Amino acid sequence: MENRPSPRDSQLSHLRASDxxxxxxxxxxxxxxxxxxxxHEEYSERLDKLYQAKTVGELQLLTHDLQVDQRPAAANLITPATSSEPDNVIxxxxxxxRKGRWRVRRLTRAFAMFGGMRFDLSDAEFEAKEVEIKVTAIFGGAEIVVPEGMEVRSxxxxxxxxxxxxxxxxxxxxAPVLVVKGLALFGGVSGKPRR
Structure with missing residues (x-):
């Protein structure tokens, strides 16, 4: 039986790889x-590619021809959440x-009133190919830091x-796509790629 990525694997291949x-x-x-x-030479070559990989799909290619018991678990490195509940941030x-390793849901609702919030997506894992952050900032603000190479639709x-x-x-x-919607009333919403 050949080891080929399953259709489910290919649905996850666009997601950013984590440490x-x-x-x-x-x-x-x-x-x-x-x-x-x-x-030993092949192992070294694949290890070099491993640390250059940016997506789960690139990682899966490094193991698709191997017969290793742990491979199915390793291939499904990131699984979509079973719940489609939005994330609410106030x-x-x-x-x-929000920073470090955290899961960005399909929809995040953010509300800032006389306050501020910061979303650092640099090391985040994304629940879907396209995620949305809906921000309402009233006399407040929100800052979004996105990884290099990510498409953002404002x-x-x-x-x-x-x-x-x-x-x-x-x-x-x-790379995943980020859609940012919402309203800044006497406030501000800003976002830019991390350099």
Whole structure:
């Protein structure tokens, strides 16, 4: 029986790879070398590619021809959440921040009133190919930091405020897409790629 990525795998291939994903694949490659499926040279080559990979699909290609028991678990590195409930983030007379390794749901509703919030998507895992953050900022603000290569579609409105969200100048077609909607009333919503 051939080891081929399943249709479900291909649905996840566009998602950004995390350090945890890379560690899992590194373990699979190590086992493949110990069982004689990979020579030391092949193992080194794949390990180099592992740390250059940006998406789950690129990681899956490194193990698709290996017969390793852990491969099915490693191939499904990121699974869509079973719940489609939106994520609600609120900052009233205060602040909140999302950063590090966190899951960006299909829809995030953000409300800032006399407060501020910051979303750093640099190391985030995305629930879908296209995610949406809907921001309402009233006398408050929100800042969004996106990874290099991510496409951003800004559909917000600023009234006595600003709504200025930008993605990468050269988006990666395999990267997730971020849609930012909402309203900035006497407030501001800004976003730009991390340099």
């Amino acid at each position: 945890s994903n890379r560690e899992q694949i590194a373990a699979v490659l190590g086992e493949a070398m110990s069982t004689g499926q990979l020579s 900052a009233v007379f205060g602040g909140t921040e 559909k917000g409105v600023g009234i006595f405020g600003g709504f200025d969200v930008h993605g990468s100048a050269n988006p990666d077609p395999s």
